Amino acid sequence: MNENWTLFKRNLSDFWKAFRRNRLGLAGAFLVITSILVATFAPLLTPHAPSDIIRDEGGHGLTFAPPSVHGPLGTDDAGHDVWSQLVYGARISLMVGFMAGFIAMFVGSLFGILAGYFGGRIDNLLMRITDILLVIPDLPLMLILVATIRQLDLKISPLTVLIAVIGLLYWTSTARLIRSQVLTIKERQFVARARAIGAGHGHIIRKHILPQIMPLIVANTVLILSTAILVESGLAFLGLGDPTQPSWGTMLNFAFDRSAITNGAWWFYLPPGFAIVWVTLGCVLLGNVLEEMLNPRLTAHHLEGDQNMIAVPAKGAE
């Protein structure tokens, strides 16, 4: 196995030792992992399918039934069980969030590495594209894009459109971050040595640069996840989601459109709100802690020990 990857693995176990002692990080991991588990085991957690209509003894649909009538979270405007909507909604919200997050990470990393490593004209071109995307306000741009793409009648599912639009717009910060890291790494001696003995660009990027920035990419992805989930909920709330599949955003959209507030049906709009907070808070906590621990600038002093750039904090952060 390549030496750098072994190094990466060793760092990972060191990292886990440090991470274990970080309470915020653990809390974040707990929030994220529970929501992933809930999404995965949705059918086991609720006796109802999200499209089942809850009925009373007379067979009439129970709409806006409070939790006291139908537990644990009552029913929505169409007599669906809110709890099962919430649990199944986790699937859509997380799926859109993760897919979009990964697209963003991939595009961002690619742009960052290419721009940082090759520099010059490529850097200039890629960073100007990034700049342009950075200065355009995200939400209006996404609203227009999603609405326009849908109007084209391209037979793409609304969720795919959402994933693509979010993923292809939220990579800019990643690209900038990665680029700056690559810029410092590529000046290091071991890279210069590799180049001196004739290593190609592909080899250097794969074997020397990528392992070094991998932790950074991981930390950043977790942060982007939270944004992607928030944005998905926002767009779905504005009616740009897929109303045939429950997500937390579409739940809020229905709650708003179907007068849940006037009806005082708090059990309809509070749970998806809390669910969104749960996951995004988890991602932000986890992402920040990861970033703090993995980003050498935030932790290690440049005069300290290890030759490798991935700093290993001597003590747990605080």
Next chain:
Amino acid sequence: MKQKLLYVLVLAAILLSACGGGGGGEGTTLRFGWIGKPDTLNPAYAFLTESYTVFDLVYSTMVTEAADGSYMGMLAKDWSVSNDGLTWTYHLKDGIKWHNGEAFTADQMAWAINAIMKDPDGWAASANYTGGFAEVTAPDDKTVVIVTEYPIANMDYRVSFLYAVYPPDFKGFTTSEDLQNFTNFAAIGTGPFKINTFDKDTGVLLLGAFADYMDGAPKIDGIVFQTFDNTDAMIQALKVGDIDVVNEVPASAFETVKGYEGVTATAINGRYFNELIINSADPNLDPAPTGNPALADPAVRLAIAHSINKQDIVEVVAQGLGTPGDSIVPPTLGGGFWHSPNIQEIPFDIAEANRVLDEAGYALGSDGVRAKDDLRLEFRLQFPSDSAVYPRIADMMAGWFNQAGMKATPEAVDPDALVAATTPAGDYDLVLWGWGPDPDPDFILSVMTTEQFVEGGWSDSGYHNPDYDQMYLDQQQIVDKAERQKVIWTMQEMVFNDRPYIVLYYEKMLQAYRSDRFTGFIESPLGIESAQSLLNVTAVK
């Protein structure tokens, strides 16, 4: 520091205005809340319902629809038609005045109708109503005569949309476009209310009572129209007494609004209905429609009809505020005169649906979907994405279809894209949508004609039945109401039996007003905001 002070001031201002709202004491001005606002007050080119609500109060027509669906004189005290059905004579009331005090004369009415006939492009919103008019004259000050090229069956309905506009306001336009761009925000009419001010940005419209109104002045001082961005905010405003009337209460909020103290909520059968459209386009069209060919099989259509529980849709989706539907002509049109009583509803019966499909040779596959040869009962079930109602219906329907061995995949589609997919492309299987028919059945019947299945036409089903088309043309010229009724009943039965549409339910019209402030509203399909209703409204002392 300065910033903070500003916040405090803004907060204080908000609190003060919030407190002030509930106080009342504005004389007897009725405060009216709605979503949306008129974009123009020019009857030549107005297409939003809000504009017509205002026209109804500010302008008058010779005849108008009464609360019971019949027609009564407004500017006209009586009217008659010649035996050949070609000459209509209207005798106007005495002492009619414009809002500016001038006397209203018959030749002004004739001028208004002639203006539409001369420039149908400019008067795009009214041109349909004068189709077939040959000549409109005013032989004397109190008489208007309309001569038509052929007998016009729904003359009363048409005349009820020909507004007496003030000629000097509309005389100066040389091109159709100039006329269309005229906003007419200071409209002068002969109606019970006159326009005081209209702020086109905020949508705040102030109407004052017209003291010289021909049938006696309104009993309230005026009306303020106020635009809201969302229904929840509007309902809250009604609850706390910031507004007195809400002309559209969402079904999902109705029960709650009914419980408010001092508020009366009204639910009456309206004209609006929701339907399932089954692709009925002619397969020989070019480009070929893409509907599942199995949908052409009457047995499949019958099975679909058996698999829809309309009562359940009404209870769950419309919160009980609707009636299961059958015909495309709602029972409210003409006070029930036009709705065919001969339609036998297809009952919800999944077992029967399965039996029908078995008999027709559609065998249940291992995946739970029936198929016969290469015809698989698998359908797209699309609906416009701007509604929160259709996804709910689609969900329920897909469930029932599934029990009958049919697979429907719900999909939300942008409304514009859906128009493009339906008319005249026929690029769909099943679509959920709705109509708000005119008071006269002519329009909703035209939706089923072959000639409307063109770009920009009204037909989305692609229904093509030469007999129906001929009857549609016939009924337009039958002036005798009983005769016309017979034809229209038969047409409805044809549509019901061929099932290009399965009408799901008729929506109730849901409105609410502060009954602790105002009384005397007339509940009818015209709405509590109709001129007749508001003329009757008095303040509670």
